[in-house]
Amino acid sequence: AQSVTQPDIHITVSEGASLELRCNYSYGATPYLFWYVQSPGQGLQLLLKYFSGDTLVQGIKGFEAEFKRSQSSFNLRKPSVHWSDAAEYFCAVGAFSWNTGGFKTIFGAGTRLFVKA
Amino acid sequence: EAGVTQFPSHSVIEKGQTVTLRCDPISGHDNLYWYRRVMGKEIKFLLHFVKESKQDESGMPNNRFLAERTGGTYSTLKVQPAELEDSGVYFCASSQGTDGYTFGSGTRLTVV
Numbered sequence: 001a002q003s004v005t006q007p008d009i010h011i012t013v014s015e016g017a018s019l020e021l022r023c024n025y026s027y028g029a030t031p032y033l034f035w036y037v038q039s040p041g042q043g044l045q046l047l048l049k050y051f052s053g054d055t056l057v058q059g060i061k062g063f064e065a066e067f068k069r070s071q072s073s074f075n076l077r078k079p080s081v082h083w084s085d086a087a088e089y090f091c092a093v094g095a096f097s098w099n100t101g102g103f104k105t106i107f108g109a110g111t112r113l114f115v116k117a
Numbered sequence: 118e119a120g121v122t123q124f125p126s127h128s129v130i131e132k133g134q135t136v137t138l139r140c141d142p143i144s145g146h147d148n149l150y151w152y153r154r155v156m157g158k159e160i161k162f163l164l165h166f167v168k169e170s171k172q173d174e175s176g177m178p179n180n181r182f183l184a185e186r187t188g189g190t191y192s193t194l195k196v197q198p199a200e201l202e203d204s205g206v207y208f209c210a211s212s213q214g215t216d217g218y219t220f221g222s223g224t225r226l227t228v229v
Contacts, residue, residue, distance in 0.1 A: 004159075034217050043121070043222040044160075044208065051215060090160065096215055100167045102148035103212055107160035 002027050004093050006108035013081050014116050021076040021111050023091030031093040032103070033074045035065055038110075039087040047089075050074065061085070086115045119143065123209050123221035131229055135197040138224045140209030142191070146219075148172075148212045149192050151184060154223075155205035163207075166192060199228045 003026045013019050025031060032051050036044040048059025055067040065076045074091060089112075094105035122141040130136050142149045151163040163182070164174040168189035177184070181200070186192040196203050206225050210218035 032215070032217075036218075036220070041222070043123075044210075044218075044220040046217050046219070049217050100148065100165075100172050101212075101214065102150075102165055102167060102172065103218065104165070104173070105150075105162070105218065107152075109159040110157075 002106055004091055004106050004108035006091055006111045008111045010112040010114065012114040012116060015083050016080050019078045019081045021089050023074045023108060024072050025093045026072065027093050032096055033067060034092040035076050036090045036092060037087050044090065081115055083115045086113055088112045121209055121211050121219050121221035123224050125224060126222060127225045129227045129229060130199055132201055133198045136199055136226060138194045138207055140192045140221060142211030143219055146211035146213045149186060150210045151194055152208040153205050201228050204228045
C-alpha cells in the first residue's frame, strides 16, 4: 500500500542550528515527491518538489531535500534555522496523470518544528 | 496571480446542521482537490475535480458529503447533516501541469 511516514511528530531546534526532517515513503512506481509547510493561520505552501534528475533539490526559504531511492527517503534539510521557520512540515508523494493533468497525492502526518532562541 | 481562496475560514455549527464550504481555485486551473485533516492526523484526500467532472471521489467519507463544481470554476463542499467527527480543517487545492498543488488557507470546521 502507498504510504508516507514522517517519524517525528515534533522537533525542537535552536535558532542557527541545522535541521533535518525525515520522510519515508512506500510507493509502487517512481513517485513525485513534495515538501509543504504550513505556518500558523496559513495554508500549505510548496517548499520544493522532486520529479526526476538531480536527487538533491533546492527549494524556497533555503531548504533542500535529497531523494534516496535505496532508502525510500526524501529528507528535508536546512543548514541554519531561523525563528520564522517554526511551522508544520508535510512530506507528500504523488503520481501525475497525463490523462487528467492532475495528481493523486498522499500526505504524511506532519512534523511540527519548534525553534528556540 | 490570485491564489486559492477558501471561505469561510472558520465555521462552528451544531451537530445536525448543514455547512457549505467554498473554494475558488486559481483561474485556469482545471484540477481542483478537496482534502481534510482531522485532529492533527495526516491530510486525507476527499475528491478530485477535472473541470466540472468528478475524477476521483474515493475519499469522500459518506453520503453526507456532497461536492460540486458547476461550470468548472469554484467548488462547494456541503456537509449535511454534520456530525461531531466531521470536525477538522478542510483544504482545497488546485493544480495545472506538474507544478504540484497550490493550497488555500483551509476552513476550520468545528461541530459541537
